[in-house]
Amino acid sequence: MDALDLELVNALQMRPRAPWAEVAEPLGIDPATVSRRWARLSESGAAWVTCYPGNRQIPYGCVALVEVTCVAGSVLRVAEQVAAHPHALSVDVCSGSRDLFVTVATASVAALARYVGERLGTLPDVVRTETSLATRGYREASRWRLDSLDAAQRIALAGSRDSSDGRTRIPEEDWELLLALGVDGRMSLTELSERTGQAQSTVRRRLDRLLASDRAVLRCDFAHVLAGWQLPAVLWLTVPAPQLHATAQRLCALPEARACWATTGPANLCLYVWLHTPQHLEQVAEHLLQHFPGLQIRDTSAVLRVIKRTGRLLDADGRCVGQVPMDLWRDPVEGQDPWRATGPG
Numbered sequence: 001m002d003a004l005d006l007e008l009v010n011a012l013q014m015r016p017r018a019p020w021a022e023v024a025e026p027l028g029i030d031p032a033t034v035s036r037r038w039a040r041l042s043e044s045g046a047a048w049v050t051c052y053p054g055n056r057q058i059p060y061g062c063v064a065l066v067e068v069t070c071v072a073g074s075v076l077r078v079a080e081q082v083a084a085h086p087h088a089l090s091v092d093v094c095s096g097s098r099d100l101f102v103t104v105a106t107a108s109v110a111a112l113a114r115y116v117g118e119r120l121g122t123l124p125d126v127v128r129t130e131t132s133l134a135t136r137g138y139r140e141a142s143r144w145r146l147d148s149l150d151a152a153q154r155i156a157l158a159g160s161r162d163s164s165d166g167r168t169r170i171p172e173e174d175w176e177l178l179l180a181l182g183v184d185g186r187m188s189l190t191e192l193s194e195r196t197g198q199a200q201s202t203v204r205r206r207l208d209r210l211l212a213s214d215r216a217v218l219r220c221d222f223a224h225v226l227a228g229w230q231l232p233a234v235l236w237l238t239v240p241a242p243q244l245h246a247t248a249q250r251l252c253a254l255p256e257a258r259a260c261w262a263t264t265g266p267a268n269l270c271l272y273v274w275l276h277t278p279q280h281l282e283q284v285a286e287h288l289l290q291h292f293p294g295l296q297i298r299d300t301s302a303v304l305r306v307i308k309r310t311g312r313l314l315d316a317d318g319r320c321v322g323q324v325p326m327d328l329w330r331d332p333v334e335g336q337d338p339w340r341a342t343g344p345g
Contacts, residue, residue: 001046001226004029006148008037009047009227012220013145014157016049016185026149026156045319047222049185050310051178052089052326053105053170054214055137060169061328062112063105063134065263065270066120067098074125075099076305081123083308086327087115091308094234094301098130101234101301105328109133115332132270134261139252141259141310142219144274146227170215174206175329178216181207182311182326185218221309223318224274231275232258232303235285236267238296244268247292256284267298278302 001009004027011023020031020038027034041047053061070078075093079100083091090103102120106112112131121129149157170178180187180195192207193200210216224232239247244262248269251260256273263270275281281302288295306314313322 001041001222003148005037005041005046006146006227007153008034008041009220009222010146010148011153011157012038012047012049013142014149014154015159016218016220018157018159023157026153041222045223045315045321046226047220048312048320049218049220050183050312051181051185051216051218052310053178053328054142054217055140056214057170057216058134058137061105061107062109063103063137063261064112064116065132065134065261066100066102066104066116067094067130067132068100068102068120068126069097069128070099071125071127076307078123078125079305079307082120083313084324085115085119085332086324086330087111087332088120088308089310089326090306092232092234092303093305093307094303096299096301098301101303105326106332107329111332118333130265132263132265132267134263134270136248136262138248138260138262139257140217141221141272142217143252144258147255168215170210172329174210174216175327177203177206177210179325179327181216181218183323185220219310221312223314223320224306225316225318228276229274231278231281232306233273233275233281233284234301234303235271235273235288235297236299237269237271237288238267238298239269239292240294241268243294247295250292251288254284254287256280 007027020034024031024034079091079093082088082102087104087106088102089105092101094101106115116129116131176196180192189200189203192203248260251257251271256275258274259272261270262268273284285297306318311324311326312320315321
């Protein structure tokens with residue numbers, strides 16, 4: 001990915017559904033060039049826009065971080081099987097004592113128990129699972145930004161944010177719209193209308209309402225390896241309970257921090273970071289211990305391969321090669337035939 005590619009991705013991180021004319025002007029190119037660039041990035045699987053429930057939906061559903069231990073020699077096979085599950089939003093192959101790190105979302109705690117106990121845990125070659133419930137999401141990856149745009153470009157692209165309250169459940173009539181946006185977050189109103197069977201005016205109204213706050217979030221993502229981010233990592237942290245909220249907020253300000261959750265289990269915080277080199281992980285760990293009093297690093301796992309990220313199946317370079325609809329409301333056990341993965345989003 002060249003410098004202009006990264007600027008375009010950075011712009012769509014800020015404004016995922018912005019018209020090409022509004023993206024083109026700060027980048028100093030014409031809208032047709034922007035459109036062609038995005039088509040090339042999207043068709044090659046180097047970048048995409050997706051949509052999924054935001055962190056404020058955690059109280060109305062369930063998010064869990066599940067570590068999976070596999071029989072030796074079966075890790076990639078198990079990872080591919082898990083990646084076919086709609087409820088396994090992201091699947092990472094990790095270093096350390098656990099082989100897989102799986103981000104799971106379900107409609108309820110009971111559905112989570114069914115998924116882990118009756119589907120994930122019963123896969124051949126799965127030896128053990130360890131589940132940590134995410135009790136609060138402090139940061140999710142749609143907030144993470146490249147640093148490819150200068151200050152003037154960021155100001156030009158900054159949009160107003162609706163102040164409506166997102167702390168309500170996504171209504172059932174919006175589930176189909178959310179699934180369609182998960183396939184392509186820049187899908188036109190015409191196509192959204194065709195997919196959902198709703199009038200364009202209805203789609204526009206529901207889309208505006210859905211994206212008005214953190215009920216659902218749009219995210220421009222990209223092949224991290226092609227952009228120089230070689231090593232994701234998972235850090236399990238423990239901080240004194242009275243310091244949990246303040247510490248988590250400070251962790252979210254770290255440039256490497258992609259996601260941060262408060263969790264149950266031996267660690268009460270989980271931090272997911274993107275790094276340029278293995279040595280970068282040492283620097284982050286040293287920074288945490290020096291600048292966060294009371295914080296302890298209980299465990300660190302380097303991500304050796306990202307198999308799936310928020311519904312997208314990735315190759316070894318992080319390119320999107322398929323997509324599994326994130327139908328979090330379907331039963332996680334009934335009808336276990338996996339979704340047919342589609343091509344790059």
